[in-house]
Amino acid sequence: MGQDSDVVRVAAALKSPGIRYRSFGNEPVRGTAHPQADVSNSFPLLGAAIEAAATEARSVPMPAEPSAPLAGGPPASFIPLPADYASRPSPGPVDLSYPVPAPAPAPRQAEAAPRPAPPQPDPSIAEAAPRPVASTPQPVPPRLPAGSAEAHQHLLQALAPPAVLPVPAFPPGAPPQATGGTLAALLGAAAQGVPQAPWPSPLPDSGLLPAAQVTLPLSEVMRLVATGSPSGKSPFAAFRIAGGRAGPQ
Amino acid sequence: MPLICVAAPKGGVGKTTLAANLAEALHRAGRCVLAIDFDPQNALRLHFGLPVRDGAGFVTELPQRPDWQELVRHTACGVGLLPHGTNDIHAALRLNAALEREPELLLAPLRAMLADPALVVVADLPPGPSHPLHLLAPIADLVVAVLLADATSAALVPEIDSGRFLGTGTMAALHTGRVRVVLNQVDPQSRLSRAVAEALARHLGPRLLGAVCRDEAVAEALAAQHLLHELAPESAAALDIEEIAQGIAALLPAPAEAAVP
Numbered sequence: 001m002g003q004d005s006d007v008v009r010v011a012a013a014l015k016s017p018g019i020r021y022r023s024f025g026n027e028p029v030r031g032t033a034h035p036q037a038d039v040s041n042s043f044p045l046l047g048a049a050i051e052a053a054a055t056e057a058r059s060v061p062m063p064a065e066p067s068a069p070l071a072g073g074p075p076a077s078f079i080p081l082p083a084d085y086a087s088r089p090s091p092g093p094v095d096l097s098y099p100v101p102a103p104a105p106a107p108r109q110a111e112a113a114p115r116p117a118p119p120q121p122d123p124s125i126a127e128a129a130p131r132p133v134a135s136t137p138q139p140v141p142p143r144l145p146a147g148s149a150e151a152h153q154h155l156l157q158a159l160a161p162p163a164v165l166p167v168p169a170f171p172p173g174a175p176p177q178a179t180g181g182t183l184a185a186l187l188g189a190a191a192q193g194v195p196q197a198p199w200p201s202p203l204p205d206s207g208l209l210p211a212a213q214v215t216l217p218l219s220e221v222m223r224l225v226a227t228g229s230p231s232g233k234s235p236f237a238a239f240r241i242a243g244g245r246a247g248p249q
Numbered sequence: 250m251p252l253i254c255v256a257a258p259k260g261g262v263g264k265t266t267l268a269a270n271l272a273e274a275l276h277r278a279g280r281c282v283l284a285i286d287f288d289p290q291n292a293l294r295l296h297f298g299l300p301v302r303d304g305a306g307f308v309t310e311l312p313q314r315p316d317w318q319e320l321v322r323h324t325a326c327g328v329g330l331l332p333h334g335t336n337d338i339h340a341a342l343r344l345n346a347a348l349e350r351e352p353e354l355l356l357a358p359l360r361a362m363l364a365d366p367a368l369v370v371v372a373d374l375p376p377g378p379s380h381p382l383h384l385l386a387p388i389a390d391l392v393v394a395v396l397l398a399d400a401t402s403a404a405l406v407p408e409i410d411s412g413r414f415l416g417t418g419t420m421a422a423l424h425t426g427r428v429r430v431v432l433n434q435v436d437p438q439s440r441l442s443r444a445v446a447e448a449l450a451r452h453l454g455p456r457l458l459g460a461v462c463r464d465e466a467v468a469e470a471l472a473a474q475h476l477l478h479e480l481a482p483e484s485a486a487a488l489d490i491e492e493i494a495q496g497i498a499a500l501l502p503a504p505a506e507a508a509v510p
Contacts, residue, residue, distance in 0.1 A: 043472035045295060052301045181489045182435050182462040189443070190450035 208239055250366045251501045252359075254389040257396065258405040258414045260376035263433040264395045266467060266477075267490065268373040269296035271393075272328045273476045274494030280369045280504060283321065283362065286333040287381040289341055293373045294332040297324040298474045306334020307358075311344060317358045326476055345380055352384050359385070367504060378414070386415040391500060392428045393458060398435045398446040406452065429458035429500075431493060436463040459493035461486050 004021065011019040216238035224235035255268035265288060272284040286293035291306060299322070307320045322330045336344070348354055363370060372389075374382045386392060394409055396402035408414040412425045430453050436442040442463075450457055461467075464486035470477045477487045 043469070045301065045472050045474045048301045055302075181485065181492055182432075182437075182460040183457070183489065183492060185437070186432070186435065186446050186450050186460050187457075190447045 214239055250363055250368060251390040252363055252370045252372060252385065252388060253497065254372045254374055254382070254385050254392045256374040256382050256392055256394055256414075257376050258394065258408050259401060262376070262395045262397050262402070263461075263467070264376065265290070265292050265373050266296065266471060267393070267395055267431060267433060267461070267493075268371055269293055270477050270487075270490045271494050271497065272371040273326050273478060274491055275369055275371070275498060276326065276328045277478070278494060278498050280498070281329075281365075281367045282327075282369045282371060283329040283331065284371045284373065285331040285359075286373050287379075287385070288333060288373050288375045289336060290375075291333040291335055294322075294330060295474060296471060296476060297322075297326065297328065297330050299324075299330075299332065303332075304335030306332040308336055308344065309334040309340070311354055312347060314354070314358070317362055326479070348380050348384070355381065355384055356388070360388070363388075369501065382415065386427075389427060391497065393497075394428050394430045395433050396430055396449070398432050398442040398449065398460075400441070400445065403445050403449060406449065428456065429496075430456055431458050432460040434463045435460050458496050459489060461489040461493070 007019060007021040011017050221235055221238065229235055229237075253271075255264055255271070257264040265286075268284065272282045276282040284293060284297070286306070289308075291304070294303065294306075295301070305320075307315065307317055310320065317331060320331055322332065324330050359370075362368065372381075372385055374385065392415065394414065396405070405414070409428060409430065410425070415425065415428070430449070432446055432449060434442075435446045446460060450460075462485045464481075464484050466481035466484040467477055467486050470480040473480055477484065477490065481487055
Protein backbone atom coordinates (compact mmCIF):
# COMPACT_ATOMS: atom_id res chain seq x y z
CA MET A 1 0.00 0.00 0.00
CA GLY A 2 1.25 3.47 -0.80
CA GLN A 3 0.77 4.87 2.68
CA ASP A 4 3.02 2.20 4.19
CA SER A 5 6.06 3.46 2.33
CA ASP A 6 5.14 7.01 3.35
CA VAL A 7 5.08 5.98 7.02
CA VAL A 8 8.43 4.23 6.70
CA ARG A 9 9.97 7.33 5.15
CA VAL A 10 8.54 9.60 7.86
CA ALA A 11 9.69 7.21 10.59
CA ALA A 12 13.20 7.16 9.13
CA ALA A 13 13.34 10.94 8.81
CA LEU A 14 12.20 11.46 12.40
CA LYS A 15 14.34 8.58 13.64
CA SER A 16 11.23 7.23 15.34
CA PRO A 17 10.78 3.62 14.24
CA GLY A 18 7.79 3.24 16.50
CA ILE A 19 5.56 5.37 14.29
CA ARG A 20 2.72 3.33 12.93
CA TYR A 21 0.03 4.13 10.42
CA ARG A 22 -3.54 4.47 11.60
CA SER A 23 -6.38 5.25 9.27
CA PHE A 24 -8.90 6.23 11.97
CA GLY A 25 -11.53 4.67 9.72
CA ASN A 26 -10.86 7.01 6.81
CA GLU A 27 -10.64 5.84 3.22
CA PRO A 28 -7.04 5.70 1.98
CA VAL A 29 -6.20 8.66 -0.22
CA ARG A 30 -4.15 6.54 -2.56
CA GLY A 31 -5.91 3.95 -4.71
CA THR A 32 -4.81 0.36 -4.56
CA ALA A 33 -4.12 0.22 -8.31
CA HIS A 34 -3.57 2.70 -11.08
CA PRO A 35 -6.67 2.87 -13.31
CA GLN A 36 -4.50 3.35 -16.41
CA ALA A 37 -2.91 -0.04 -15.82
CA ASP A 38 -6.31 -1.76 -15.77
CA VAL A 39 -7.30 -0.28 -19.10
CA SER A 40 -4.11 -1.28 -20.85
CA ASN A 41 -4.36 -4.77 -19.37
CA SER A 42 -7.91 -5.15 -20.64
CA PHE A 43 -7.24 -3.73 -24.06
CA PRO A 44 -3.73 -4.74 -25.10
CA LEU A 45 -4.28 -3.48 -28.64
CA LEU A 46 -4.34 0.09 -27.37
CA GLY A 47 -0.96 -0.12 -25.70
CA ALA A 48 0.56 -2.01 -28.62
CA ALA A 49 -0.76 0.48 -31.15
CA ILE A 50 0.51 3.51 -29.26
CA GLU A 51 3.88 1.87 -28.77
CA ALA A 52 4.12 1.00 -32.48
CA ALA A 53 3.15 4.55 -33.43
CA ALA A 54 5.75 5.97 -31.08
CA THR A 55 8.41 3.75 -32.64
CA GLU A 56 7.44 4.93 -36.12
CA ALA A 57 7.58 8.53 -34.98
CA ARG A 58 11.07 8.01 -33.54
CA SER A 59 12.30 6.43 -36.79
CA VAL A 60 11.10 9.39 -38.89
CA PRO A 61 13.32 12.46 -38.40
CA MET A 62 11.44 15.52 -37.28
CA PRO A 63 11.54 18.57 -39.58
CA ALA A 64 14.30 21.04 -38.81
CA GLU A 65 11.92 23.96 -38.66
CA PRO A 66 8.50 24.04 -37.14
CA SER A 67 5.74 23.90 -39.73
CA ALA A 68 3.89 27.07 -40.55
CA PRO A 69 0.71 27.67 -38.60
CA LEU A 70 -2.44 26.57 -40.40
CA ALA A 71 -4.39 29.66 -39.47
CA GLY A 72 -3.51 33.15 -40.59
CA GLY A 73 -3.98 33.13 -44.34
CA PRO A 74 -2.71 31.09 -47.26
CA PRO A 75 0.85 29.76 -47.40
CA ALA A 76 3.55 31.73 -49.18
CA SER A 77 3.38 29.49 -52.24
CA PHE A 78 -0.32 30.23 -52.72
CA ILE A 79 -1.01 31.72 -56.15
CA PRO A 80 -4.45 33.27 -56.54
CA LEU A 81 -6.55 32.25 -59.53
CA PRO A 82 -6.56 34.72 -62.44
CA ALA A 83 -9.50 37.08 -62.57
CA ASP A 84 -10.88 35.60 -65.82
CA TYR A 85 -10.66 32.01 -64.59
CA ALA A 86 -14.43 31.58 -64.28
CA SER A 87 -15.05 32.75 -67.84
CA ARG A 88 -12.42 30.51 -69.43
CA PRO A 89 -13.74 27.67 -71.63
CA SER A 90 -13.85 24.26 -70.04
CA PRO A 91 -11.01 21.97 -71.15
CA GLY A 92 -13.58 19.19 -71.71
CA PRO A 93 -14.13 15.86 -70.02
CA VAL A 94 -11.15 14.03 -68.62
CA ASP A 95 -10.26 10.83 -70.45
CA LEU A 96 -10.23 8.15 -67.77
CA SER A 97 -9.60 5.24 -70.12
CA TYR A 98 -6.70 3.06 -69.20
CA PRO A 99 -3.72 3.75 -71.47
CA VAL A 100 -2.85 0.59 -73.34
CA PRO A 101 0.91 0.41 -73.91
CA ALA A 102 1.91 0.48 -77.58
CA PRO A 103 3.25 -2.83 -78.86
CA ALA A 104 6.99 -2.99 -79.21
CA PRO A 105 8.17 -2.67 -82.84
CA ALA A 106 9.12 -6.02 -84.34
CA PRO A 107 12.69 -6.50 -85.55
CA ARG A 108 13.25 -5.92 -89.27
CA GLN A 109 14.24 -9.51 -89.97
CA ALA A 110 10.93 -10.80 -88.68
CA GLU A 111 8.84 -8.52 -90.91
CA ALA A 112 9.27 -10.73 -93.99
CA ALA A 113 8.25 -13.92 -92.23
CA PRO A 114 4.53 -14.47 -91.54
CA ARG A 115 3.61 -13.96 -87.94
CA PRO A 116 2.49 -17.02 -86.03
CA ALA A 117 -1.02 -16.87 -84.65
CA PRO A 118 -1.09 -15.74 -81.03
CA PRO A 119 -1.85 -18.52 -78.56
CA GLN A 120 -5.48 -18.65 -77.48
CA PRO A 121 -6.04 -18.14 -73.77
CA ASP A 122 -7.38 -20.97 -71.67
CA PRO A 123 -11.18 -20.73 -72.09
CA SER A 124 -11.79 -21.26 -68.37
CA ILE A 125 -9.54 -18.33 -67.55
CA ALA A 126 -11.01 -16.17 -70.29
CA GLU A 127 -14.51 -16.77 -68.96
CA ALA A 128 -13.67 -16.18 -65.32
CA ALA A 129 -11.42 -13.19 -65.79
CA PRO A 130 -13.47 -10.04 -66.02
CA ARG A 131 -12.59 -7.27 -68.37
CA PRO A 132 -10.63 -4.30 -67.07
CA VAL A 133 -12.70 -1.72 -65.26
CA ALA A 134 -12.17 0.97 -67.86
CA SER A 135 -13.56 -1.15 -70.69
CA THR A 136 -16.76 -2.12 -68.84
CA PRO A 137 -19.53 0.29 -69.72
CA GLN A 138 -21.32 1.46 -66.62
CA PRO A 139 -24.80 2.94 -66.79
CA VAL A 140 -24.68 6.54 -65.70
CA PRO A 141 -27.51 7.40 -63.32
CA PRO A 142 -29.66 10.16 -64.73
CA ARG A 143 -29.56 13.62 -63.20
CA LEU A 144 -32.98 14.73 -62.08
CA PRO A 145 -34.17 18.22 -62.87
CA ALA A 146 -33.90 20.42 -59.82
CA GLY A 147 -37.59 21.26 -59.73
CA SER A 148 -38.94 17.75 -60.23
CA ALA A 149 -40.98 16.08 -57.54
CA GLU A 150 -38.66 13.07 -57.58
CA ALA A 151 -35.69 15.26 -56.79
CA HIS A 152 -37.39 16.32 -53.56
CA GLN A 153 -38.38 12.79 -52.61
CA HIS A 154 -37.64 11.93 -49.03
CA LEU A 155 -34.62 9.72 -48.49
CA LEU A 156 -36.53 6.84 -46.96
CA GLN A 157 -39.41 7.16 -49.42
CA ALA A 158 -36.94 6.07 -52.07
CA LEU A 159 -36.89 2.68 -50.39
CA ALA A 160 -40.29 1.48 -51.55
CA PRO A 161 -40.42 -2.25 -52.28
CA PRO A 162 -38.60 -2.94 -55.54
CA ALA A 163 -40.74 -3.77 -58.53
CA VAL A 164 -38.78 -6.93 -59.32
CA LEU A 165 -36.68 -8.76 -56.78
CA PRO A 166 -33.51 -10.24 -58.21
CA VAL A 167 -33.44 -13.96 -58.62
CA PRO A 168 -31.73 -15.56 -55.60
CA ALA A 169 -28.48 -17.27 -56.46
CA PHE A 170 -29.12 -20.05 -53.96
CA PRO A 171 -32.05 -22.16 -55.06
CA PRO A 172 -31.29 -25.00 -52.63
CA GLY A 173 -31.32 -24.50 -48.88
CA ALA A 174 -33.85 -22.88 -46.66
CA PRO A 175 -33.80 -19.09 -46.44
CA PRO A 176 -32.37 -17.74 -43.21
CA GLN A 177 -34.96 -17.65 -40.47
CA ALA A 178 -34.94 -15.02 -37.78
CA THR A 179 -34.99 -16.98 -34.55
CA GLY A 180 -34.60 -14.04 -32.23
CA GLY A 181 -32.45 -11.04 -31.60
CA THR A 182 -32.24 -7.85 -33.57
CA LEU A 183 -33.35 -9.26 -36.91
CA ALA A 184 -36.51 -10.79 -35.44
CA ALA A 185 -37.41 -7.55 -33.69
CA LEU A 186 -36.76 -5.65 -36.89
CA LEU A 187 -38.82 -7.96 -39.06
CA GLY A 188 -41.60 -7.91 -36.48
CA ALA A 189 -41.71 -4.13 -36.55
CA ALA A 190 -41.49 -4.04 -40.31
CA ALA A 191 -44.23 -6.65 -40.68
CA GLN A 192 -46.67 -4.39 -38.87
CA GLY A 193 -46.90 -2.76 -42.22
CA VAL A 194 -47.61 0.84 -41.31
CA PRO A 195 -44.40 2.79 -41.26
CA GLN A 196 -43.63 5.55 -38.80
CA ALA A 197 -45.47 8.78 -39.36
CA PRO A 198 -42.55 10.91 -40.58
CA TRP A 199 -41.80 8.52 -43.46
CA PRO A 200 -45.07 7.38 -44.95
CA SER A 201 -44.72 4.66 -47.52
CA PRO A 202 -45.89 5.83 -50.93
CA LEU A 203 -48.89 3.79 -51.99
CA PRO A 204 -49.79 3.22 -55.62
CA ASP A 205 -52.95 4.95 -56.80
CA SER A 206 -54.24 1.79 -58.46
CA GLY A 207 -56.09 0.74 -55.29
CA LEU A 208 -54.07 -2.47 -55.04
CA LEU A 209 -51.55 -3.27 -52.32
CA PRO A 210 -47.99 -4.04 -53.36
CA ALA A 211 -47.49 -7.79 -53.51
CA ALA A 212 -45.11 -7.71 -50.57
CA GLN A 213 -47.84 -6.27 -48.30
CA VAL A 214 -50.51 -8.90 -49.07
CA THR A 215 -50.64 -11.23 -46.11
CA LEU A 216 -53.58 -13.49 -47.05
CA PRO A 217 -52.32 -16.78 -48.52
CA LEU A 218 -53.27 -17.36 -52.13
CA SER A 219 -54.82 -20.72 -51.21
CA GLU A 220 -57.26 -18.90 -48.90
CA VAL A 221 -58.19 -16.49 -51.71
CA MET A 222 -58.85 -19.44 -54.00
CA ARG A 223 -61.02 -21.02 -51.33
CA LEU A 224 -63.04 -17.81 -51.01
CA VAL A 225 -63.43 -17.68 -54.79
CA ALA A 226 -64.72 -21.24 -54.80
CA THR A 227 -66.99 -21.11 -51.75
CA GLY A 228 -67.82 -17.44 -51.52
CA SER A 229 -66.89 -15.03 -48.75
CA PRO A 230 -69.05 -15.44 -45.60
CA SER A 231 -68.87 -11.68 -44.93
CA GLY A 232 -70.10 -10.82 -48.41
CA LYS A 233 -66.86 -9.04 -49.27
CA SER A 234 -65.03 -9.67 -52.49
CA PRO A 235 -62.60 -12.58 -52.27
CA PHE A 236 -59.96 -10.16 -53.53
CA ALA A 237 -60.53 -7.58 -50.80
CA ALA A 238 -57.21 -8.54 -49.18
CA PHE A 239 -55.42 -7.25 -52.26
CA ARG A 240 -56.84 -3.73 -51.99
CA ILE A 241 -55.75 -0.74 -50.01
CA ALA A 242 -58.15 0.01 -47.17
CA GLY A 243 -60.13 3.11 -48.16
CA GLY A 244 -58.56 3.10 -51.60
CA ARG A 245 -60.23 3.33 -54.94
CA ALA A 246 -62.86 0.64 -55.41
CA GLY A 247 -62.07 -1.89 -58.06
CA PRO A 248 -64.28 -4.40 -59.82
CA GLN A 249 -66.02 -6.75 -57.40
CA MET B 250 -14.97 -23.92 -52.13
CA PRO B 251 -17.61 -21.26 -51.44
CA LEU B 252 -16.40 -17.68 -51.62
CA ILE B 253 -18.17 -15.21 -49.36
CA CYS B 254 -17.28 -11.57 -49.99
CA VAL B 255 -17.95 -9.12 -47.18
CA ALA B 256 -18.20 -5.68 -48.75
CA ALA B 257 -19.79 -2.30 -48.16
CA PRO B 258 -20.64 0.67 -50.35
CA LYS B 259 -19.17 2.96 -47.68
CA GLY B 260 -16.50 2.75 -45.02
CA GLY B 261 -16.81 2.60 -41.27
CA VAL B 262 -19.76 0.22 -41.19
CA GLY B 263 -18.02 -2.58 -39.27
CA LYS B 264 -17.39 -4.74 -42.30
CA THR B 265 -14.04 -6.11 -41.14
CA THR B 266 -15.37 -6.82 -37.66
CA LEU B 267 -18.30 -8.68 -39.14
CA ALA B 268 -16.05 -10.62 -41.53
CA ALA B 269 -13.78 -11.74 -38.72
CA ASN B 270 -16.60 -12.81 -36.43
CA LEU B 271 -18.55 -14.51 -39.20
CA ALA B 272 -15.45 -16.48 -40.18
CA GLU B 273 -15.03 -17.61 -36.59
CA ALA B 274 -18.72 -18.50 -36.26
CA LEU B 275 -18.62 -20.54 -39.46
CA HIS B 276 -15.54 -22.32 -38.15
CA ARG B 277 -17.34 -23.17 -34.91
CA ALA B 278 -20.19 -24.51 -37.05
CA GLY B 279 -17.80 -27.12 -38.40
CA ARG B 280 -16.50 -25.40 -41.53
CA CYS B 281 -12.89 -25.12 -42.58
CA VAL B 282 -12.57 -21.36 -43.01
CA LEU B 283 -9.93 -19.13 -44.54
CA ALA B 284 -10.28 -15.38 -43.99
CA ILE B 285 -8.52 -13.22 -46.58
CA ASP B 286 -8.01 -9.51 -46.11
CA PHE B 287 -8.23 -7.58 -49.39
CA ASP B 288 -8.54 -4.25 -47.60
CA PRO B 289 -5.37 -2.11 -47.55
CA GLN B 290 -6.28 -1.02 -44.02
CA ASN B 291 -4.89 -4.43 -43.05
CA ALA B 292 -7.11 -4.58 -39.96
CA LEU B 293 -8.56 -8.08 -40.19
CA ARG B 294 -5.44 -9.55 -38.58
CA LEU B 295 -6.03 -7.49 -35.42
CA HIS B 296 -9.28 -9.31 -34.72
CA PHE B 297 -7.38 -12.60 -34.80
CA GLY B 298 -4.75 -11.45 -32.32
CA LEU B 299 -1.85 -10.67 -34.66
CA PRO B 300 0.46 -7.97 -33.28
CA VAL B 301 0.16 -4.44 -34.60
CA ARG B 302 3.77 -4.55 -35.74
CA ASP B 303 3.23 -7.71 -37.78
CA GLY B 304 2.79 -6.17 -41.23
CA ALA B 305 3.38 -9.29 -43.31
CA GLY B 306 0.77 -10.22 -45.88
CA PHE B 307 0.07 -11.67 -49.27
CA VAL B 308 -0.33 -8.40 -51.16
CA THR B 309 3.26 -7.32 -50.74
CA GLU B 310 4.30 -10.70 -52.18
CA LEU B 311 1.75 -10.67 -55.00
CA PRO B 312 4.07 -9.51 -57.83
CA GLN B 313 6.31 -12.52 -57.08
CA ARG B 314 3.28 -14.84 -57.58
CA PRO B 315 3.69 -16.64 -54.26
CA ASP B 316 1.97 -19.85 -53.18
CA TRP B 317 -0.78 -18.54 -50.93
CA GLN B 318 -0.86 -21.81 -48.99
CA GLU B 319 2.52 -20.93 -47.57
CA LEU B 320 1.35 -17.50 -46.45
CA VAL B 321 -1.68 -18.70 -44.47
CA ARG B 322 -1.41 -17.90 -40.77
CA HIS B 323 -2.97 -20.25 -38.26
CA THR B 324 -4.92 -18.37 -35.62
CA ALA B 325 -5.86 -19.38 -32.10
CA CYS B 326 -9.53 -19.77 -32.98
CA GLY B 327 -8.75 -22.17 -35.82
CA VAL B 328 -9.56 -19.87 -38.74
CA GLY B 329 -6.85 -19.67 -41.39
CA LEU B 330 -5.84 -16.09 -42.09
CA LEU B 331 -4.23 -14.36 -45.05
CA PRO B 332 -3.47 -10.83 -43.92
CA HIS B 333 -3.33 -8.09 -46.51
CA GLY B 334 0.01 -6.76 -45.38
CA THR B 335 1.29 -3.27 -44.85
CA ASN B 336 1.80 -1.31 -48.04
CA ASP B 337 2.78 2.25 -48.79
CA ILE B 338 0.85 4.37 -51.24
CA HIS B 339 3.31 4.00 -54.13
CA ALA B 340 3.39 0.22 -53.85
CA ALA B 341 -0.41 0.16 -53.59
CA LEU B 342 -0.80 2.25 -56.76
CA ARG B 343 1.70 0.12 -58.65
CA LEU B 344 -0.09 -3.02 -57.55
CA ASN B 345 -3.44 -1.59 -58.60
CA ALA B 346 -2.08 -0.86 -62.09
CA ALA B 347 -0.59 -4.34 -62.29
CA LEU B 348 -3.91 -5.91 -61.29
CA GLU B 349 -5.69 -3.91 -63.96
CA ARG B 350 -3.29 -5.23 -66.59
CA GLU B 351 -3.24 -8.76 -65.22
CA PRO B 352 -6.20 -9.71 -63.00
CA GLU B 353 -4.86 -13.26 -62.85
CA LEU B 354 -2.22 -12.06 -60.40
CA LEU B 355 -5.01 -12.13 -57.85
CA LEU B 356 -7.51 -14.51 -59.38
CA ALA B 357 -5.23 -17.45 -60.15
CA PRO B 358 -4.01 -18.04 -56.57
CA LEU B 359 -7.51 -17.39 -55.24
CA ARG B 360 -8.96 -19.99 -57.58
CA ALA B 361 -6.27 -22.40 -56.42
CA MET B 362 -7.43 -21.89 -52.84
CA LEU B 363 -11.07 -22.28 -53.85
CA ALA B 364 -10.28 -25.61 -55.49
CA ASP B 365 -10.32 -27.15 -52.01
CA PRO B 366 -13.94 -28.33 -51.78
CA ALA B 367 -13.98 -28.29 -47.98
CA LEU B 368 -12.77 -24.73 -47.66
CA VAL B 369 -15.01 -21.70 -47.10
CA VAL B 370 -13.24 -18.45 -48.00
CA VAL B 371 -14.41 -15.28 -46.29
CA ALA B 372 -13.01 -12.26 -48.13
CA ASP B 373 -12.90 -8.88 -46.43
CA LEU B 374 -13.00 -6.27 -49.21
CA PRO B 375 -12.17 -2.58 -49.17
CA PRO B 376 -15.10 -0.19 -48.70
CA GLY B 377 -16.76 1.27 -51.76
CA PRO B 378 -16.00 0.39 -55.36
CA SER B 379 -12.65 -1.34 -55.53
CA HIS B 380 -10.54 -3.43 -57.80
CA PRO B 381 -10.73 -6.55 -55.60
CA LEU B 382 -14.52 -6.27 -55.45
CA HIS B 383 -14.68 -5.93 -59.23
CA LEU B 384 -12.54 -9.04 -59.64
CA LEU B 385 -14.10 -11.18 -56.93
CA ALA B 386 -17.81 -10.41 -57.35
CA PRO B 387 -18.18 -12.54 -60.52
CA ILE B 388 -16.81 -15.63 -58.78
CA ALA B 389 -18.38 -15.04 -55.36
CA ASP B 390 -21.13 -17.34 -54.14
CA LEU B 391 -22.40 -14.70 -51.78
CA VAL B 392 -21.72 -11.00 -51.35
CA VAL B 393 -22.60 -9.77 -47.87
CA ALA B 394 -23.15 -6.02 -48.11
CA VAL B 395 -22.87 -4.34 -44.73
CA LEU B 396 -24.88 -1.20 -44.07
CA LEU B 397 -25.54 0.94 -41.05
CA ALA B 398 -29.05 1.87 -40.04
CA ASP B 399 -28.45 5.48 -40.95
CA ALA B 400 -29.43 7.90 -43.68
CA THR B 401 -26.20 7.60 -45.65
CA SER B 402 -26.53 3.85 -45.90
CA ALA B 403 -30.18 4.23 -46.93
CA ALA B 404 -29.07 6.57 -49.68
CA LEU B 405 -26.65 3.93 -50.94
CA VAL B 406 -29.26 1.17 -51.27
CA PRO B 407 -29.95 2.14 -54.92
CA GLU B 408 -26.27 1.45 -55.60
CA ILE B 409 -26.80 -2.09 -54.34
CA ASP B 410 -30.12 -2.55 -56.14
CA SER B 411 -28.73 -1.38 -59.46
CA GLY B 412 -25.52 -3.37 -59.28
CA ARG B 413 -23.39 -0.24 -59.62
CA PHE B 414 -21.94 -1.11 -56.21
CA LEU B 415 -20.46 -4.30 -57.64
CA GLY B 416 -19.23 -2.57 -60.77
CA THR B 417 -20.11 -5.52 -62.94
CA GLY B 418 -21.57 -3.72 -65.95
CA THR B 419 -24.07 -5.70 -67.96
CA MET B 420 -23.77 -8.67 -65.58
CA ALA B 421 -24.94 -6.49 -62.70
CA ALA B 422 -28.40 -8.06 -62.44
CA LEU B 423 -26.92 -11.54 -62.18
CA HIS B 424 -24.44 -10.58 -59.50
CA THR B 425 -26.98 -8.50 -57.61
CA GLY B 426 -28.91 -11.71 -57.01
CA ARG B 427 -26.01 -12.94 -54.92
CA VAL B 428 -26.04 -9.91 -52.64
CA ARG B 429 -27.44 -10.18 -49.15
CA VAL B 430 -27.49 -7.25 -46.76
CA VAL B 431 -26.58 -7.09 -43.09
CA LEU B 432 -27.60 -4.07 -41.06
CA ASN B 433 -24.97 -3.31 -38.48
CA GLN B 434 -25.09 -1.28 -35.29
CA VAL B 435 -28.88 -1.08 -35.18
CA ASP B 436 -29.75 0.96 -32.10
CA PRO B 437 -33.22 0.19 -30.74
CA GLN B 438 -33.03 3.29 -28.55
CA SER B 439 -32.57 5.61 -31.53
CA ARG B 440 -35.69 6.74 -33.38
CA LEU B 441 -33.75 7.31 -36.60
CA SER B 442 -31.91 4.00 -36.42
CA ARG B 443 -35.19 2.17 -35.87
CA ALA B 444 -36.93 3.98 -38.69
CA VAL B 445 -34.10 3.37 -41.16
CA ALA B 446 -33.79 -0.28 -40.17
CA GLU B 447 -37.50 -0.88 -40.58
CA ALA B 448 -37.58 0.89 -43.94
CA LEU B 449 -34.61 -1.14 -45.13
CA ALA B 450 -36.15 -4.37 -43.86
CA ARG B 451 -39.34 -3.65 -45.81
CA HIS B 452 -37.42 -2.70 -48.92
CA LEU B 453 -34.92 -5.54 -48.90
CA GLY B 454 -37.32 -8.33 -47.98
CA PRO B 455 -35.56 -11.70 -48.23
CA ARG B 456 -32.33 -10.00 -49.26
CA LEU B 457 -31.90 -8.89 -45.64
CA LEU B 458 -29.64 -11.55 -44.20
CA GLY B 459 -29.51 -10.20 -40.68
CA ALA B 460 -29.15 -7.30 -38.31
CA VAL B 461 -26.62 -6.71 -35.55
CA CYS B 462 -27.54 -4.47 -32.66
CA ARG B 463 -25.25 -1.73 -31.43
CA ASP B 464 -23.14 -3.24 -28.67
CA GLU B 465 -20.13 -1.85 -26.84
CA ALA B 466 -18.81 -5.41 -26.49
CA VAL B 467 -17.93 -5.42 -30.20
CA ALA B 468 -15.51 -2.52 -29.92
CA GLU B 469 -14.13 -3.82 -26.63
CA ALA B 470 -13.45 -7.21 -28.18
CA LEU B 471 -11.29 -5.62 -30.88
CA ALA B 472 -9.48 -3.48 -28.34
CA ALA B 473 -8.74 -6.66 -26.39
CA GLN B 474 -7.76 -8.41 -29.64
CA HIS B 475 -10.32 -11.09 -29.12
CA LEU B 476 -13.19 -12.20 -31.27
CA LEU B 477 -16.59 -11.35 -29.89
CA HIS B 478 -17.51 -14.94 -29.10
CA GLU B 479 -14.37 -15.31 -27.00
CA LEU B 480 -14.93 -12.14 -25.01
CA ALA B 481 -18.69 -11.83 -24.71
CA PRO B 482 -20.43 -14.91 -26.12
CA GLU B 483 -23.76 -13.98 -24.57
CA SER B 484 -23.73 -10.38 -25.76
CA ALA B 485 -26.59 -9.29 -27.97
CA ALA B 486 -24.29 -8.62 -30.92
CA ALA B 487 -22.64 -12.04 -30.58
CA LEU B 488 -26.03 -13.72 -30.75
CA ASP B 489 -26.99 -11.63 -33.77
CA ILE B 490 -23.78 -12.59 -35.58
CA GLU B 491 -24.35 -16.22 -34.68
CA GLU B 492 -27.75 -16.02 -36.33
CA ILE B 493 -26.27 -14.47 -39.47
CA ALA B 494 -23.65 -17.22 -39.63
CA GLN B 495 -26.43 -19.80 -39.41
CA GLY B 496 -28.21 -18.03 -42.26
CA ILE B 497 -25.06 -18.12 -44.38
CA ALA B 498 -24.46 -21.78 -43.52
CA ALA B 499 -28.01 -22.54 -44.66
CA LEU B 500 -27.27 -20.90 -48.01
CA LEU B 501 -24.04 -22.82 -48.56
CA PRO B 502 -23.85 -26.43 -49.64
CA ALA B 503 -23.26 -28.80 -46.73
CA PRO B 504 -19.61 -29.78 -46.19
CA ALA B 505 -20.27 -33.39 -47.21
CA GLU B 506 -21.98 -32.25 -50.41
CA ALA B 507 -19.13 -29.90 -51.19
CA ALA B 508 -16.76 -32.83 -51.49
CA VAL B 509 -18.79 -34.27 -54.37
CA PRO B 510 -17.36 -33.01 -57.70
